[in-house]
Structures are given as structure tokens and as C-alpha cells.
Amino acid sequence: MRTVEQDKTLTRYLLGKLSEQERIQVEDRYLSEGEFFDELAVAEDELIDDYVRAKLSANERQLFEQNFLSSPARQQRVKSARALMRFAETHAATARVSFWQRFRSVFSLDSPAMGLALASGFMMLVVGGALLVIQMSNLRSDLKGLQSEQLAQNDKTEELKQSLAQQKQQNQALNESLARERAERGQLEQEVARLKEQQQPAPPAVVLGFGEIRSGTGSLTEATRLTVPRGAETVKLQLDLLKDEYQHYLVVVEAAQQREIWRGLLQSTKVAKGKAVVVRMPSRIFTTGQYKLTLSGSRNNNDYEVISEFNVDVTRN
Numbered sequence: 001m002r003t004v005e006q007d008k009t010l011t012r013y014l015l016g017k018l019s020e021q022e023r024i025q026v027e028d029r030y031l032s033e034g035e036f037f038d039e040l041a042v043a044e045d046e047l048i049d050d051y052v053r054a055k056l057s058a059n060e061r062q063l064f065e066q067n068f069l070s071s072p073a074r075q076q077r078v079k080s081a082r083a084l085m086r087f088a089e090t091h092a093a094t095a096r097v098s099f100w101q102r103f104r105s106v107f108s109l110d111s112p113a114m115g116l117a118l119a120s121g122f123m124m125l126v127v128g129g130a131l132l133v134i135q136m137s138n139l140r141s142d143l144k145g146l147q148s149e150q151l152a153q154n155d156k157t158e159e160l161k162q163s164l165a166q167q168k169q170q171n172q173a174l175n176e177s178l179a180r181e182r183a184e185r186g187q188l189e190q191e192v193a194r195l196k197e198q199q200q201p202a203p204p205a206v207v208l209g210f211g212e213i214r215s216g217t218g219s220l221t222e223a224t225r226l227t228v229p230r231g232a233e234t235v236k237l238q239l240d241l242l243k244d245e246y247q248h249y250l251v252v253v254e255a256a257q258q259r260e261i262w263r264g265l266l267q268s269t270k271v272a273k274g275k276a277v278v279v280r281m282p283s284r285i286f287t288t289g290q291y292k293l294t295l296s297g298s299r300n301n302n303d304y305e306v307i308s309e310f311n312v313d314v315t316r317n
Contacts, residue, residue, distance in 0.1 A: 009022075015067055016063055016066070047068070051064050052078065073134045182263045224310060224311065225315070226286075226312050227314075228286055229317050234281070234282065235282075238279075239295055240271065240274070246297030247301060248301050249266045249295060249297050249298075250304050251266060251296075253285070253291055254292045258292075262285050266278070286316065287314070288315050289313075289314060292310070295308050
């Protein structure tokens with residue numbers, strides 16, 4: 001049984017006032033529920049009757065003409081309804097006769113009025129049945145078109161998702177490739193700086209040591225000051241390890257706003273106190289400012305876990 005709220009929803013649907021989500025819900029219902037489809041057809045008839053009898057508001061009338069009358073079949077239904085209404089108004093009884101006279105004359109089989117009523121009723125049944133068939137056919141056609149459009153839109157959305165996923169994978173692969181190239185370049189710079197240290201005279205270097213590092217500390221330490229004098233070619237940092245448990249170490253240096261300026265793959269070396277990660281970087285990468293140094297370790301040369309992070313305040317003379 002139709003409710004007042006359901007009547008309002010169907011009317012708003014026919015006038016094109018529902019949102020996209022509400023419209024899809026209504027269309028899903030009349031596809032899956034035969035009774036709901038019949039209710040929608042009745043609502044259309046009532047809306048046409050209100051339009052013909054000028055019972056719609058100005059806004060509803062405008063929406064009716066813009067949205068509902070977009071179909072030629074619906075325009076024909078409105079013309080038929082208007083014609084029937086005019087026919088009924090034109091042939092209304094105007095003679096003033098007694099009640100019993102009118103009763104006998106109207107309901108007499110030989111009466112012209114009775115014949116006219118029977119003919120009108122038969123014509124309404126024929127026209128209404130034909131219009132109902134046309135309406136159902138048009139609705140099914142519109143529904144198929146909407147379903148085709150929705151499937152095409154879903155296909156486009158799926159293609160876009162796949163394209164975005166592929167692009168994301170390509171970007172990730174490119175970033176990983178660039179990170180490996182930077183790390184390898186940092187490794188080569190390490191070797192060049194180490195060889196230069198063995199030559200005489202040795203190029204000037206800035207040496208900065210950190211305390212013993214325990215694996216998994218992860219938190220930033222207090223800022224360490226680093227002064228780079230004029231003419232220094234290399235900055236050398238020594239990160240003493242409390243426990244050497246990784247096969248490879250990765251050192252990343254970032255400037256303001258997490259902008260990476262250097263990275264290198266390293267291995268631990270023996271020092272006076274035990275084991276340490278010795279980092280040799282070209283001093284040209286530093287300007288006066290704050291930097292963050294992150295030390296990570298890997299046991300299989302693939303997955304790295306952060307060991308510790310350091311804040312460094314650099315001053316260039």
C-alpha cells in the first residue's frame with residue numbers, strides 16, 4: 001500500500017527533483033519489485049491529471065514540462081488526458097430535469113447519455129491500455145539505456161583505477177631506483193673520501209663523533225653542533241655502535257622540510273672502542289642550517305629498519 005511519503009518520493013522522482021543516490025534507489029526498486037512498478041505507473045497518471053487540471057505549483061509545472069515531458073510518449077499521454085477532460089466538460093448534462101427523470105434517462109439502455117457513457121468508458125479503457133503498454137515499453141527502454149550508461153561509466157572508472165594503480169607502481173619503482181642510485185653514489189663517495197685520507201698531504205676534514213648507539217632507539221637526539229671551516233672538503237661522522245647486528249647500514253641526510261640531500265650504503269668498521277659506522281660526505285652539500293641524519297640497518301640488504309635519528313646544526317665559516 002502506498003504511503004503519503006512514498007507518493008511524495010515518486011512525484012519528486014518523476015519531476016526530476018531527487019538526488020543521484022535517491023534516483024538510483026527508486027530505479028532499483030521498480031526493476032526488482034513488480035508492485036512498485038505498478039505504483040510508479042499510477043503516480044504518473046495522477047501527476048498528468050494534476051498537470052492537466054492545473055493543480056501543480058509554478059515550480060512543479062516547470063519541472064514537469066522540462067523533465068517529464070522530455071519523452072514523446074509522455075507528451076502524447078498528456079494530450080490524450082487533456083482531450084478526455086475537454087470531452088467530459090463539453091458533454092456534461094445541462095438540462096434541468098427532476099431527479100427521477102434524470103435517473104431514468106441516464107440509466108436507460110436506450111438513452112443517448114447512457115450510450116455516450118458506455119462509449120466514453122470503452123474509449124478510455126482502450127486508450128488507457130494502449131498508453132500503459134507504450135509507457136511500460138518506454139520505461140524499459142529508458143532503463144536499458146540507463147543501465148548501459150552505468151555499465152560504461154563503471155568500466156571507465158575501473159580503467160581509471162587500473163591506470164592510477166599502474167602509475168603508482170611505476171612511480172614507486174622509479175623512486176626505489178633513484179634511491180638505489182643515490183645510495184650507490186654515496187657508497188662511491190665514501191670510497192673516494194677514504195682513499196683521499198690515505199694520501200699525503202690529506203685533504204682537510206671535519207670529524208664529528210656520536211655516542212654509542214643501541215639498536216631500535218628511534219628517537220631524535222639533542223642537536224649536535226657541526227662547524228665546517230673554509231677549505232674543508234669532507235665531513236666525517238663516526239656513529240659508534242653498542243651492538244653490531246646488521247649486515248648493511250643506510251645513512252640518509254635530510255635538510256628542511258624532509259628534503260633528502262644525501263644517502264649512502266655502508267658497513268660497520270673497527271674503531272678503538274669496538275664497531276662504528278663511519279660516514280664520509282662531501283662538505284659542499286651542507287650550508288648553514290639544521291639537518292636530520294637517519295641511521296637504518298638491514299640483515300638481508302632489502303628491508304631497512306630505523307636504528308636512530310640525529311639532529312645536526314651546521315655552521316659554515
